[in-house]
Amino acid sequence: MISTRDILTVIxxxxxxxxxxxxxxxxxAAVDHYEVQVDGLACPFxxxxxxxxxxxxxxxxxxxxxLNTGWASFDVSSGVLLPAPVQAAVxxxxxxxxxxxxxxxxxxxxxxxxxxLSIGGDQTIALHGGAAFGQLRALVKEGHRDVVxxxxxxxxxxxxxxxxxxxxxx
Amino acid sequence: MASLVLxxxxxxxxxxxxxxxxxNTALPVHANELILREQVIWLRATDDPSxxxxxxxxxxxxxxxVYGAHPRVALFGILPFLYKRMDVTMPSGDRVRRSASxxxxxxxxxxxxxxxxxxxxxxxxxxxxxxxxxxxGATGIADDLGQLPPALQxxxxxxxxxxxxxxxxxxxxWEFDLSGSYVVRTRANDFNAGDEARGxxxxxxxxxxxxxxxxxxxxxxFAVLETNVIWQDHDEIAGVRNPNSxxxxxxxxxxxxxxTLRTVLEAAVQIPVLSRPNGQGLGRDFIxxxxxxxNF
Numbered sequence: 001m002i003s004t005r006d007i008l009t010v011i012x013x014x015x016x017x018x019x020x021x022x023x024x025x026x027x028x029a030a031v032d033h034y035e036v037q038v039d040g041l042a043c044p045f046x047x048x049x050x051x052x053x054x055x056x057x058x059x060x061x062x063x064x065x066x067l068n069t070g071w072a073s074f075d076v077s078s079g080v081l082l083p084a085p086v087q088a089a090v091x092x093x094x095x096x097x098x099x100x101x102x103x104x105x106x107x108x109x110x111x112x113x114x115x116x117l118s119i120g121g122d123q124t125i126a127l128h129g130g131a132a133f134g135q136l137r138a139l140v141k142e143g144h145r146d147v148v149x150x151x152x153x154x155x156x157x158x159x160x161x162x163x164x165x166x167x168x169x170x
Numbered sequence: 171m172a173s174l175v176l177x178x179x180x181x182x183x184x185x186x187x188x189x190x191x192x193x194n195t196a197l198p199v200h201a202n203e204l205i206l207r208e209q210v211i212w213l214r215a216t217d218d219p220s221x222x223x224x225x226x227x228x229x230x231x232x233x234x235x236v237y238g239a240h241p242r243v244a245l246f247g248i249l250p251f252l253y254k255r256m257d258v259t260m261p262s263g264d265r266v267r268r269s270a271s272x273x274x275x276x277x278x279x280x281x282x283x284x285x286x287x288x289x290x291x292x293x294x295x296x297x298x299x300x301x302x303x304x305x306x307g308a309t310g311i312a313d314d315l316g317q318l319p320p321a322l323q324x325x326x327x328x329x330x331x332x333x334x335x336x337x338x339x340x341x342x343x344w345e346f347d348l349s350g351s352y353v354v355r356t357r358a359n360d361f362n363a364g365d366e367a368r369g370x371x372x373x374x375x376x377x378x379x380x381x382x383x384x385x386x387x388x389x390x391x392f393a394v395l396e397t398n399v400i401w402q403d404h405d406e407i408a409g410v411r412n413p414n415s416x417x418x419x420x421x422x423x424x425x426x427x428x429x430t431l432r433t434v435l436e437a438a439v440q441i442p443v444l445s446r447p448n449g450q451g452l453g454r455d456f457i458x459x460x461x462x463x464x465n466f
Contacts (some may be wrong), residue, residue: 040198040288043342047387048431048465049238067342068383070290087300094198094241096288 013035022144030120033103042067044045049091051094055079057089080120083153083160085129102162103150103169115140117149117162125153130164143170186275187339189457190347191425196283196295196338200239204445207234211460217445222416224452225257226321230274237327242283246301250274256320261375268318274307274324291342297349305409309359313362318362320405321452327358342383344449347372347394357406362402364416375425387431394425395436404448414449421457434463 013136041047048063054063059079065072072090082102090097107145108127113134115127126137130151139147151165189195199205211230218224232250239245255269287294307325311318320326334351349370355363377422378391398421405415425438440457447453 037290039290040286040293042291042293042342043197043345043389043429044431045392045429045434045463045465046197047200049203051387051431052203057450065387066385067291067387068385092201094200094283094287095293098290101177158401 013069030079030106031076031102031125033073033075034081034083034086035071036086036090036103037098037100038065038070038072038090041065041070041095041147046094049139050090050095053093054086057085080123082123083155100153101151101165102153103148105148106146108136108145108147111140112137116161117147125163126159126161127164128160128161132167133164135166137168139167139169146170172345174327187338188385189345190370190374190396191394191427191436191461192280192398192421192423192440192457193347193349194299194336196281196297196336197293197340198241198283198295199236201241202236203238204466206235206466207461207463208232209234209235209459210327212458213458214455215339215452216455218450219453221259223257223259226452227255230254239256242286243404244281246277246279246281248277249306252307252324254324256319256322266315268313268322270308270311270318270322270324272308272324273411275303276306277301277303277348281336293338293340295336295338297336297338298333299336300331303328303332303353304328305329305358318354318432319364326355327361328356328363330355343376345372345374355403361409364406365407366402367401368398369399370396370398389428389430392427394427394436396423396425396438396440397421398423398440401439411462414447414451417447418450419446420444421456425459432465434461436461437464 041050045097047067051063051065054060054072059076059081063074063075064138080094086100104117104119104125106117107115108116117127118124118125127149128166136147136149147167148170149162149164149167151163153162154158172187189197209232213228215226230250230252232248237245252274253265257265257267259265279299281297281299283295283297285296305325305327309327311323330353331428332351332353334349339346339347340380351368353366355365372394374392375391376390392437400419402416405412420443421440422443423438423440425433425436426456427436437460442454445453
């Protein structure tokens, strides 16, 4: 016969175990936020197609379109979303993607000027130049490799390269 | 007779994105998506130089479906429901009313964006289109007085190819559209309506909000001014040219357009600046349009 005390013991032990795992696991790494400059967007009715295409991307939430500035922004709540599918979604909506600004969090690998941000799975982004690159190098040098960076991202050869405009310890 | 004037009016209701009210646009339809447009069109033509004193009224409710097959390719389908009525004075002096109602001819066409120049808050596009009007509407409709004239038949019975080119320049403040097109009318039931060429222009200017656009995707009200020049060749009946058919019409169409993220509500009246039908053809009074578009 299982007593109430036994049940409470099991529940408590399970809760403690979950807590230990949560503390021990590395923080999730990802591109958390996108801002995309969309050229050719000039009317509300056309903006609906863009909003819909962006919402269809995996993990995308809180899509905001600013007609006045021509920028679309959204959060990525789960998974790893690289810029290529974002560009494809903009093109599918009938527009032209230009600059893409991201906020990404993860573990910085490498040292000196050769820094890469691991954003989950085997996906990495090269971190290169920008106003806050020096600040990022300093953080890494001090051993703070778990960071949040913001900046323009673009494809260089086969690599996504982020120009670091802001960097901080996570 | 004003035989196919409304066929033309219906084919060119095909724009389903925001844009002109009386003809098409080159603006994008996003891939794998559907836009529906419903219109109510009222055409009245009562300027009759003949002793028949014909009064033609046509109410058309075309349903337009647009599918984005590719970011640059859009497929259009248009099926109108028609009510046509003509009051005419017979040689006996009696005034009679003849009418018909039902679905008209189905038109389908494909539009391909050949040129796309996108800039921040601005786009310029050029898109050719080709299509076919199919004889799905009833022909040979008769009443107590015999077979109805072509102007009152619901369908033409003919397979009519058409094509053209649309230019669109859109900015946050205004949009300009220009279109040229041609319809080849083919023979059916010993009747061959005249070919048709037309040129259209539209200028839409945002009046609400008047100043800077606010945050997000606000709703806009456009003041619209459009113009349409339509030339139609003579009809042929049993191979004989009908001198009382075809001609030139030039319309000016002021209108209003309310555009939101998912819907467009708009109205315009096409007023004839010049209505010059051949022979004893029927001159037009106006074409009024009320339209609703929704983005799925």
